[in-house]
Amino acid sequence: MSSGPPSVSVxxxxxxxxxxxxxxEISLRPFAFTIRRQGRRxxxxxxxxxxxGTIHDHFVALTEGVLAREARSxxxxxxxxxxxxxxxxxxxxxxxxxxxxxxVLWIALPAADRAELELTAEGDPLRLAIDWDRRSDExxxxxxxxxNLRFDQAGRAVQLGADxxxxxxxxxxxMVAEGGVPQGDYAPVPWLVSSxxxxxxxxxxxxxxxxxxxxxxxxxxxxxxxxxxxxxLLCGVTPLAQLRALCMLTGFPELLPEWGYGFWKSRDxxxxxxxxxEDFTGFRNCSIPLDAIVIDSPWATQYNxxxxxxxxxxxxxxxxxxLREDGVRxxxxxxxxxxxxxxxxxxxxxxxxxxxxxxxxxNYAPAASAGHFVKQADGEPLVAQWWMGTGSPIDFTSSAAxxxxxxxxxxxxxxxxxxxxxxDGEGYYIPDHAQLADGRTGAQAAWALGxxxxxxxxRALREVHQADGVLFGRSGWTGQHATGMTWGGDQVSxxxxxxxxxxxxxxxxxxxxxxxxxxxxGYLGHRxxxxxxxxxxxxxxxxxxxxxxxxxHGRMQQxxxxxxxxxxxxxxxxxxxxxxxxxxxxxxxATASRTGxxxxxxxxxxxxxxxRGWTTADAYGYGPALWVAPVLDEGARxxxxxxxxxxxxxxxxxxxxxxxxxxVVPAPLERIPVWVRAGSIVxxxxxxxxxxxxxxxxxxxxxxxxxxxxxxRLGRTAVRLADGTRVGWREGEWSVEPAREVRFRELAA
Numbered sequence: 106m107s108s109g110p111p112s113v114s115v116x117x118x119x120x121x122x123x124x125x126x127x128x129x130e131i132s133l134r135p136f137a138f139t140i141r142r143q144g145r146r147x148x149x150x151x152x153x154x155x156x157x158g159t160i161h162d163h164f165v166a167l168t169e170g171v172l173a174r175e176a177r178s179x180x181x182x183x184x185x186x187x188x189x190x191x192x193x194x195x196x197x198x199x200x201x202x203x204x205x206x207x208x209v210l211w212i213a214l215p216a217a218d219r220a221e222l223e224l225t226a227e228g229d230p231l232r233l234a235i236d237w238d239r240r241s242d243e244x245x246x247x248x249x250x251x252x253n254l255r256f257d258q259a260g261r262a263v264q265l266g267a268d269x270x271x272x273x274x275x276x277x278x279x280m281v282a283e284g285g286v287p288q289g290d291y292a293p294v295p296w297l298v299s300s301x302x303x304x305x306x307x308x309x310x311x312x313x314x315x316x317x318x319x320x321x322x323x324x325x326x327x328x329x330x331x332x333x334x335x336x337x338l339l340c341g342v343t344p345l346a347q348l349r350a351l352c353m354l355t356g357f358p359e360l361l362p363e364w365g366y367g368f369w370k371s372r373d374x375x376x377x378x379x380x381x382x383e384d385f386t387g388f389r390n391c392s393i394p395l396d397a398i399v400i401d402s403p404w405a406t407q408y409n410x411x412x413x414x415x416x417x418x419x420x421x422x423x424x425x426x427x428l429r430e431d432g433v434r435x436x437x438x439x440x441x442x443x444x445x446x447x448x449x450x451x452x453x454x455x456x457x458x459x460x461x462x463x464x465x466x467x468n469y470a471p472a473a474s475a476g477h478f479v480k481q482a483d484g485e486p487l488v489a490q491w492w493m494g495t496g497s498p499i500d501f502t503s504s505a506a507x508x509x510x511x512x513x514x515x516x517x518x519x520x521x522x523x524x525x526x527x528x529d530g531e532g533y534y535i536p537d538h539a540q541l542a543d544g545r546t547g548a549q550a551a552w553a554l555g556x557x558x559x560x561x562x563x564r565a566l567r568e569v570h571q572a573d574g575v576l577f578g579r580s581g582w583t584g585q586h587a588t589g590m591t592w593g594g595d596q597v598s599x600x601x602x603x604x605x606x607x608x609x610x611x612x613x614x615x616x617x618x619x620x621x622x623x624x625x626x627g628y629l630g631h632r633x634x635x636x637x638x639x640x641x642x643x644x645x646x647x648x649x650x651x652x653x654x655x656x657x658h659g660r661m662q663q664x665x666x667x668x669x670x671x672x673x674x675x676x677x678x679x680x681x682x683x684x685x686x687x688x689x690x691x692x693x694x695a696t697a698s699r700t701g702x703x704x705x706x707x708x709x710x711x712x713x714x715x716x717r718g719w720t721t722a723d724a725y726g727y728g729p730a731l732w733v734a735p736v737l738d739e740g741a742r743x744x745x746x747x748x749x750x751x752x753x754x755x756x757x758x759x760x761x762x763x764x765x766x767x768x769v770v771p772a773p774l775e776r777i778p779v780w781v782r783a784g785s786i787v788x789x790x791x792x793x794x795x796x797x798x799x800x801x802x803x804x805x806x807x808x809x810x811x812x813x814x815x816x817x818r819l820g821r822t823a824v825r826l827a828d829g830t831r832v833g834w835r836e837g838e839w840s841v842e843p844a845r846e847v848r849f850r851e852l853a854a
Contacts, residue, residue, distance in 0.1 A: 111194035111214050120188060120196060125217030127340055136186040136200060138212065140220055140303070142340050147303045150322075151237040153210055153224050154180035155202060155329070158231035160313070162267065164533055166490060170287020171267035171533050173313075177231060181206055195221075202226070218350060220338040226329065232313075233334040234326035243301050244719035245318050246709060247616045249294035249581050250593055250609040254601075256707065256722035258297075258612075263316045265293035266533050266552065273601030275632050291531060291594035292581025293552075294616040296351060297325070300709070300719050304347035306354065308335035310553040310582060312532055330537060330548035344615070344713050345702055351617055352701035356587030358619035360698040360827060364434055365524075365575040365590060365620070366690050367396030367799045368680050371436075371658035373628070375400055376453050378418045384664070385428055391666050393677045394684045394798040397434040399526055399577075399658065403451050403458075404437060407466035408444040408493045411513040413520075416457040425521040432800035436524030436577060437517060441510075441558045442496045443469045443478070450493030466496070468513070473497070477506035479547075479554075480540040487539050491529070498534060501557035502550070503542035510558075511565045518569040525562045527589075530555030530580030555580030559588045577622070577654075590620040590654050598627030598637040598659070603645055604737040608722040610652070614705040619697035621705060622654035626663045636661030639672050640739065640774065647777035648735040650679040651727050653690055653704045675775055684795035688788050688809065691827040693728035704728060712749055715765075721747045729824075730785035730814070731756075734770075734778040744772045752783035754814050759852055761815065783815035786824045788832055791848070804828045808846040811839070815853065 111124040120131040126143045138151040158177035165172065181202040189197035195213030202208055208226035215221060224233050245258045252269045253261070270285030280286050295307040295314055307314060311331030317324040327334050339350040352358075370388060375381045381398055388395040406412045413421035425435045444450070447462040472478060478486040478497035486497040500506050514525065532551030539547030559578045566574030576589030585591070593609055596602045606623055613621055625645050626637035637645065637659065649655045657663065665676035693704040702710070706726030708718030724734040724746050732753065734746040750765040756779040762768060770778045781787060788811050794802075805828045813822070813834050823833035832847065833840045839849045 109217070113191055113193065113196060115188065115191075122194065122196065122212065122214045124194060124214035127214055127217060127220060129212060129214060129220060131186070131196070131198070131212065133186045133188065136183045136198070140338065140340070142302065142342075145302070147301055147340060148237040148338070151235065152183055153200065153208065154182045154234045154236065155206065155208065155226045155230040156180045156232045156234070160231070160328070162312070165287050166492070168287055169289030169492070169531070169533070170269065171290070172287055173264040173267035175231065180234070183208065183210075186210070218339065218341050218346070220340065221335070222338070223333050223335045225333045230329050232326050233329050234324050235334065235336055236322045236324035239318070239321055239323045240301060243299055245297055245299055246612055246707070246719065247294065247296050247298045247304070248316060248612060249296070249616045250292040250613040250618070252288070252290075252605050252609045254605055254608060254722070256608050256611050257720045258316075258318055260319050262319050265295060265314045265316070266290050266312055266531065268293070271597060271602075273597060273599050275597065275599065289531060289594055291579050292585070292591055292613060292618070294581055294583060296583070296616050298344050298347060298615050300713070302340065302342070304339040304344070304351060306337045306339065306351060306583070308337070310532070310550045311548045312537070312551050328548065330546070332549055344710050348615070348617055348710070349701040352587070355584040355617070357699070357701055358586055358617065358694070358697045358703070359589065360691070360695050361575055361590065361620060362573050363687055363691065363799050363804055364396045366653055366687050366694065367655070368394055368683060369397040369399055369436065369654065369656040370395060371399035371401055371656065373401055373658070373660040374403070374451055374453070376417070378420065378424050381424060385433060387664055387666055389797070391673060391677065392796065393665065394680050394795055395433055396798045397436050397524060398428060399436040399438065399524070399656070401438045401526065401658070402493060403453055406461050407447045407464065408450055408496065409439050409442060410466050410468050411439070411517050413517070414453065414458055414461065416455040417453040422520050429521055432798055434523040435521065436526055436575070437522050438526040438528055439514070440491075440493070440527075440529035441499045441501070441554065442491055442493070442529065443472055443499065444494040444496035445469060445488065446496075447494040449490070449495070469496070472509065475505065475509065476542070477503060477509055479535065482538045482540060484540070487536075489534060491534060498554065499558070500542050501554055501561055502545065506542070507557070507561045511561050514562055514565040515569055518565060518574070523570055523573060524575040524577060525566065527559055527562055527576060527578040527580070530558050530578070532582070552582040556582055556585045556588070559585060563588050581618070586617040586619065590622055591618055592621070592656065593623040595629050596624060596627040597629045597633065598631040598641060600641060600644075600737060600739045602627055603641065603648065603735075604723065607648065607735055607737065610705055611707040611722065611725055614703040614707055614725070615710065617701060617703065619694060619703035619705070620653055622652055622656045623649065624656065624658040625649040626657060626659050628659050630659065630661045636663050639668050642668065643672060643675050643774055644736050646676060646679050650683045651731070651733045651735075651777070651779070653694065655680065655683045681792055681795065684799065685789040685792060687795070687799065688790060688826050689728055692788070692824060695827040708747070708749055715750060717747050730782045730787055732780040732782070736772045736777060742771065742773055743769055744778050745769050746778055748780065752815070753780040754783055754852070755780055781814040784817035784822055785814050786822055786832060786834060787812050787814065788824055788826060805830065805845065808848070810848050810850065812850045812852060
């Protein structure tokens with residue numbers, strides 16, 4: 106369909122903007138707007154409001170949670186508008202609000218699938234808002250990694266950066282009454298997808314952005330100190346079209362090297378170099394594939410010097426080389442802080458290391474003199490306490506600070522380190538009064554720094570390792586899905602947290618995160634004092650198997666060989682299965698890098714017309730052919746699963762199943778329910794080829810196993826791998842281009 110040129114029409118008190126199938130109808134008196142696509146209303150009775158008030162947010166440093174509180178006056182709504190400047194695709198509306206305040210709203214149709222609004226108001230109100238009617242059957246997903254039991258966010262009020270609460274089985278009763286224990290909201294994204302056929306991307310990078318989805322009207326709002334409130338409404342005909350439009354504006358997910366989709370092992374603390382080697386030899390002796398070891402905090406002389414602590418790692422280059430020679434990469438942890446005092450952080454148990462951590466990091470004073478840190482209003486470095494001591498955050502809006510930090514990272518990368526775990530970086534550590542080198546304040550750009558940190562480290566990795574390095578980050582905001590891999594932050598080791606993590610994974614996928622991971626077994630432990638229980642570890646392991654990067658990390662001793670033979674055997678089997686699926690997963694990752702379609706695919710992305718898709722929080726598509734249903738209840742040995750429409754084959758029994766309804770399947774401890782779409786080719790690696798991990802074989806030279814599940818409806822099907830290899834089946838004949846070693850297999854349904 107031709108989009109047609111944009112146009113603006115004025116009929117008395119009515120204004121209409123049109124661009125192809127999109128039309129915005131504006132009533133000047135009383136003020137309201139409606140957005141239609143091909144005549145169907147997407148948003149109706151749109152309006153704006155502002156509110157005076159004061160901020161009383163409280164940051165809980167122990168759990169990195171924010172208690173969001175504001176004292177607000179009643180909203181001042183826009184009552185009437187006068188038409189101001191008119192261009193071919195946009196208009197300016199001069200608004201008069203209740204109480205007489207003036208405001209300006211720009212409304213534009215810059216493309217045939219996108220509307221844009223920008224609101225400013227005179228004076229200095231606390232909050233600016235754009236709102237519209239909420240339909241009774243309207244569902245909302247996205248907003249980044251929403252750690253909530255529900256996938257659908259309708260009925261909730263979400264302040265990004267202050268939304269996550271633990272209300273699981275070990276939450277103290279008095280905290281349940283208060284809404285739960287506040288936890289870090291690690292990867293929020295101001296992006297909302299509606300079942301009505303639009304996605305809303307809200308501009309701004311300050312604390313306090315809200316999405317109110319609980320009342321009769323949907324409201325997106327931000328504190329006016331962050332600047333004008335802007336909203337881009339992406340109105341593609343499907344959620345996947347909207348997601349693609351989001352990626353065109355903010356970046357597409359990267360296609361990472363193979364080892365970035367493998368299996369990584371981490372610990373909270375490697376007290377000594379020998380502990381790293383213990384992990385390495387433990388996995389080798391137990392015949393479990395291993396692709397990387399993450400050296401978490403502490404490993405440097407202080408937080409954060411980018412210098413290996415010689416008392417903890419007496420031969421870091423030799424250790425890195427030893428691992429690398431056996432196909433295992435090294436990843437090091439860092440945060441965007443440099444400390445004056447690291448005594449409150451984790452310290453390795455050598456007396457010499459303890460002395461080091463009592464001293465200011467030697468790179469602090471030169472960096473402060475050079476102006477590399479975020480500043481207070483008086484121009485002095487911002488000094489704050491974070492969870493590894495007291496120090497200053499780096500100001501990545503300064504090109505000099507970015508170059509200094511990047512060159513610091515490269516000192517370690519040239520030793521052979523090939524990955525960086527970029528922890529922290531969330532905006533709740535940056536106060537509103539903070540001053541940045543580019544002229545912005547913390548109120549305007551608190552959440553921008555995390556993305557700039559990721560971009561800095563990704564650049565360092567490219568400069569040293571070209572396309573072979575991997576960035577592993579925690580902090581999220583607009584566009585951060587496009588840089589490296591993101592993990593889901595700290596989880597308690599209980600089934601409630603696993604269920605919430607799966608829902609967070611689905612909302613992250615609807616927010617364009619494709620390269621996604623989490624700590625298998627949970628980082629914080631069971632009741633915060635015990636390691637992950639065996640049954641939960643297995644169920645978490647199964648979910649991790651069907652996550653793009655499988656990564657094991659925790660505060661407690663959760664090495665598989667400490668759990669007994671049965672758990673060890675299952676651990677080995679699921680890590681091996683994950684490694685076998687890497688070519689299938691990277692093919693899906695390549696699709697994401699071109700189209701924005703994530704590797705994890707909630708049902709609302711696969712079939713938005715299926716009403717179950719907007720509420721199914723416990724099952725998901727994994728790439729183009731698999732449907733995965735993790736077991737999320739303690740003691741469960743069967744699962745009821747919503748199966749998408751179409752023909753499927755149950756993976757364990759190879760039995761055909763008709764989708765579109767609910768199915769109940771056995772789920773003994775050793776199984777996670779998985780289905781394959783009938784007629785699909787799944788390309789994997791032979792088990793023996795990845796028994797030790799992915800190693801260093803060129804992707805195009807690896808042997809493959811291509812399995813056809815059932816019969817293609819049209820008598821033919823094909824897949825294309827990330828390296829360009831095409832594997833096809835047509836009327837009983839297989840083909841592969843270019844030629845390489847492939848074993849073919851057909852499983853009749």
